[in-house]
Amino acid sequence: MEETLQTIDIKGFKSLFPIEYDAELGDDFFIADITYDRALRMLQYPTRFDGFLGIFCVHGHLSMDINLSTYKVTENSLLFSVPGYIIRVSDVGTDDLKNLRFIVIAVSRGFMSSMRMDFTRLFNESMSVLSNSCIRLEPDELALCSKYMTLAIEIVKNGVTSYKKETIGSLISSVCYFLGGMWADKLSKARRESNPDISARAKLVFDHFLQLVTDNHTSQRNMAFYADKLCLTPKYLSKLVKNVSGRSAPEWIDSFVILEAKNMLKYSEISIKEIVYKLNFPNQSVFYKFFKAHTGLTPSEYRNS
The missing domain is CATH 2.60.120.280 (Regulatory protein AraC)
Known part of the structure; x- marks a missing residue:
């Protein structure tokens, strides 16, 4: 492909x-x-x-x-x-x-x-x-x-x-x-x-956050970007997402990026250098460290597994 x-x-x-x-x-x-x-x-x-x-x-x-x-x-x-x-x-x-x-x-x-x-x-x-x-x-x-x-x-x-x-x-x-x-x-x-203590407003903001991550995770991994889109402070958004989902906002963002990276590695023939570019990482070294920290494997090891 x-x-x-x-x-x-x-x-x-x-x-x-x-x-x-x-x-x-x-x-x-x-x-x-x-x-x-x-x-x-x-x-x-x-x-x-x-x-x-x-x-x-x-x-x-x-x-x-x-x-x-x-x-x-x-x-x-x-x-x-x-x-x-x-x-x-x-x-x-x-x-x-x-x-x-x-x-x-x-x-x-x-x-x-x-x-x-x-x-x-x-x-x-x-x-x-x-x-x-x-x-x-x-x-x-x-x-x-x-x-x-x-x-x-x-x-x-x-x-x-x-x-x-x-x-x-x-x-x-x-x-x-x-x-x-x-x-x-x-x-x-x-x-x-x-979770009877979670408000309808918090659930709504969380849903909007997930949609923003779905649309922008390949280009935006900074909490400030999502907080700004939702007119909230990064600190408040992080706390809200954690309370609603049990996972932190950065964890959600990273999960989407890892999913995208895994799909590229497994189901395409594009080079790792191109993947780094498509996922907006500054260089291959940063991407390698990010990927291994989340999967325990280097991108090359995952592709060949």
């Missing part, structure tokens, strides 16, 4: 899975009912999906990595990813491959932007997608989601062509608010039970 990771959009996804889609609008939207396919092996490598992705497990199970977390996607669970996140299928249950089945819904970044709805902000304010990208649906939630999906398929397949895209866009907006509210309620309850 010449690039750090494979980056695909809806068009690229459809080329990996050349199947008959239940509903699709060009390269902007699709709903796919996918069974076990060898193309899943292509997703065993870290992949940035340039769009919004929802994966619902109907039967079977698989494990997926999203950024720094691994999720067990089991029957009736829903996993969600936003643009820029690194996804990878880390394991597929081999006990029942023939019955593995999941629904994939994808929306392009451009299509979402055309709805004049700040989708990323909606989810960042209602939940920490990065730390809680997978939830299990209750029967009533599952029934309502199924109705939304059935309606979307019927709209796309209907012979009427006028305003079809606008109709689907409005339906997606409705689904987003429904899922955002549902996800927020679940996570709010879980957070209250696990």
